Amino acid sequence: MQLRIQTRLFLGFTLLSSILVSSSGYLYFSQTSKDLLDRVEETNMQQLYRYQEALDHIVQDMDRISAQVIYSTDIKNYLIEVNETDSSSFLSFTKRKKYEDLLASFNGPWFIASQINLISLSGFFLTYGKNMSILPDIEQRIEKVHWIKEALQLEGEKLLITPRINEWQENQELFFSLVRSFNFPPALTPAVVEIQQPYELLSETMELGQNKESQAKVFVIDDSGKQFYPNKKENKEQPEIPKLSGKVTEIKGAKSNESDIWIKLRSDYSGLTILIQQPKSVVMEPIIRLQKMTWLLGILGECISLVIAYILSAGIASPIRYLQTRLDKLSLDNMNISTTKKLRNTKEIASLYSTFEDMRTRLNDSLTEVLQAQKRENLAHLQAMYAQMNPHFLFNTLTSMASFAEESGFPEHARISQKLSNMLRYATQSVNNSVSLKQEIRYTIDYLELMQFRYEGQFSYTLLVDSSFDNEPVPKFLLQPLVENSFTHGFQQARPPWEIELSVESNEVNGYWLIRIKDNGSGFSNAAFKETQDLIQELNNGQIRQLDNLSAQGLGHIGIVNTLTRCHLFWNGQVQFTLNNLSRGMEFTISIRREA
Structure with a gap:
């Protein structure tokens, strides 16, 4: 599509100003967005370090108690003896009370751990803590618990168990625990110690320092991907925690087009990974507000640029448009008398006017010759038309033939002649x-x-x-x-x-x-x-x-x-x-x- 010179100039100026405005805006927002994401990452990493320190402190307390228990000679001897004595005797009851007091000394007067449990695969169970009631089918429950075998395979190393309903007491509260196994010879019955803490302690720890109005979410998982916090049974709408390759990852939501920013930190001591999830739209909200204001200013500047571009393009194209108007008014009737005023805006335009005058003169001469040739050609066509057969001659001839056939006693031939005449008359119309x-x-x-x-x-x-x-x-x-x-x-x-x-x-x-x-x-x-x-x-x-x-x-x-x-x-x-x-x-x- 051909464009006028004014349109070309206007579009050129407009395109140049648009490129300058859009490129500067893009560079500005790109750098600002990067700086904002860096600040968010730094803030979240500081929060993660605080969470990590608090979690490590809880695990250290649990681990210290478990280490005291498994390295206690008295506890080891008691677990060996309990398999050889009658658990229903008064002496057995007295010893049980004695070792409950020993577990209490490990736990301290402030109940550092909510519950300490000694568990043997033979069915023995000894507990001390805030809840001393034990379910009657404890032996069957010990056989069904899978994490005891996992702890025995670690040969004394600590094993963190995700929050769950307490298997040993009647209350249905959530607990998480740390388990260690005793280093017994293979001939002896294996045993473990379990240190329990209530889920509320974990929940309170992870809620410290959180802004109630913030949409950021905190998650804790172990190395196998099992979720420690929050507990899945509390909130059925929790997102699926992705596997992150780096510390900071942007992931698009599975059910929406919005992206989330994930930041993680792993504790080498506890083996737990803490993650913070934030919607990118919330993080970028200050940038979006600034972007709207900048776009308004950019549109205003663009409008001013359009006005300036129009004035400049109109000033350059006005003489050319005047010449175009004169050309549009030029016709065969005024070809030899049409004149154009001299415009001296630029040297190029003055030269164009001079060329137009020469072209008009030559065109007038050429048209005169063409008109003469056209007259001769029309005369030849007129002569050829006279030489053509008039269609009415055919109609009249067929009609005469039909009348003759009718008079001669050939009505069928007359009818056919009339039909052919009708078709010919119909076909010669437009x-x-x-x-x-x-x-x-x-x-x-x-x-x-x-x-x-x-x-x-x-x-x-x-x-x-x-x-x-x-x-x-x-x-x-x-x-x-x-x-x-x-x-x-x-x-x-x-x-x-x-x-x-x-x-x-x-x-x-x-x-x-x-x-x-x-x-x-x-x-x-x-x-x-x-x-x-x-x-x-x-x-x-x-x-x-x-x-x-x-x-x-x-x-x-x-x-x-x-x-x-x-x-x-x-x-x-x-x-x-x-x-x-x-x-x-x-x-x-x-x-x-x-x-x-």
């Missing part, structure tokens, strides 16, 4: 005008009756037309080419008698009216049927084939392609075509949507 369906059918009937005369009774036709459609406008030469197709192709390989049925009817279901042509010939060949179906499919889909060649075909070359394409253009696409090969012959249907 092909660009539409006709009524009644006129087109009358022309087609004339053709069919001529074919009946030609084939001497071997051909017949049936006409079923709803008279309510007589005045429907249709393109000229719509029906006759389609009917002629039956003689050209359908009847060549079929034995007479031949029949053609032409019907016009209404389809009340979908608001269409139908033109249907049916014959009893041999139908379309496979190649012709496929080619015609392809054409119909294209037209039904709104595609027009060889549109630039339609006007060049002429009446003598109108075939199915041109006929159907003319129908599609005439009814503005509100038409559908259907072609079917029957057991004998073919059926072609044109469906036209009726206007409301």
Whole structure:
């Protein structure tokens, strides 16, 4: 598309200012966003270090108590003896009380641990803490607990167990625990010590320093990916914790298009990883507010730039536009008298004016010569027209022949001559005008009756037309080419008698009216049927084939392609075509949507 010089200059100035504004804004926001994310990362890392220190302190207290228990000679001897004595005797009860007091000394008067449990695979269980009640089926519960075997495999190393419901007491409170195994010889029954802490202690620790209005979430997991905090049973809508490759990772949400920023820190002592999740939209909210303000200022600056660009481009293009106006007013009548005022804005424009004057003079001389040549050519055409045969001569001759045949006792020949005269008169009218369906059918009937005369009774036709459609406008030469197709192709390989049925009817279901042509010939060949179906499919889909060649075909070359394409253009696409090969012959249907 060609643009005016003013438009080009205006777009150039506008594009330059837009690039400067957008690039500077992009660089500014990119750097500002990076700085903000760095500050958020630094703040969250400081919070993570505080969480790590608090968690390590809790685990250290639990680990210290567990170490005192497993390295206590008295505790080890007691676990060995308890398998050899009767647990129901008074002596056994006295010893049990003694070692409960020993566990109390490890725990201290302030209950550093909520509960200390000694567990043997033989079914022995000794506890000390805030809850001294034990469930009666303790031996069966010891057999079902899977983490005891995991602790025994670590051979004395600590094992942190995720929060869960207490297996040993009747209360249903959540606990997390640290477990160590005793280093007994293989011949002795394995045993472990479990140090329990309530989940509330973990929850209170992780909530310290949190802003209640912040949307940041804190998670704690172990090396196997099991979640320590928050407990999944408390909140069913917790997100799936991703596996992070670095300390800071941006991850797109699985159920939304928003991204979250994850920051993690792992404690080498406890083996726990602390993560903070923040929605990126919340983190970037200050930048977004600043971005909106900057965009408003940028739009204002862009508007001012547009005004300046328009003034500059108009000042440069105004002389050229004046020359264009003068050129538009130039015509054959004033070619030799048209003048242009001299403009001296720039040297280039003055030179352009001088060139225009020279061009006008030469063009005036050339047009004079062309007009003389055109007069001579028109005279030659006029002479050729006089040499052509007047169509009325043919009409009058056929009419005279019909009258002569009627007077001579040949009424059939007179009728045929009259039909041929009617067809010739119809065909010599303008092909660009539409006709009524009644006129087109009358022309087609004339053709069919001529074919009946030609084939001497071997051909017949049936006409079923709803008279309510007589005045429907249709393109000229719509029906006759389609009917002629039956003689050209359908009847060549079929034995007479031949029949053609032409019907016009209404389809009340979908608001269409139908033109249907049916014959009893041999139908379309496979190649012709496929080619015609392809054409119909294209037209039904709104595609027009060889549109630039339609006007060049002429009446003598109108075939199915041109006929159907003319129908599609005439009814503005509100038409559908259907072609079917029957057991004998073919059926072609044109469906036209009726206007409301």
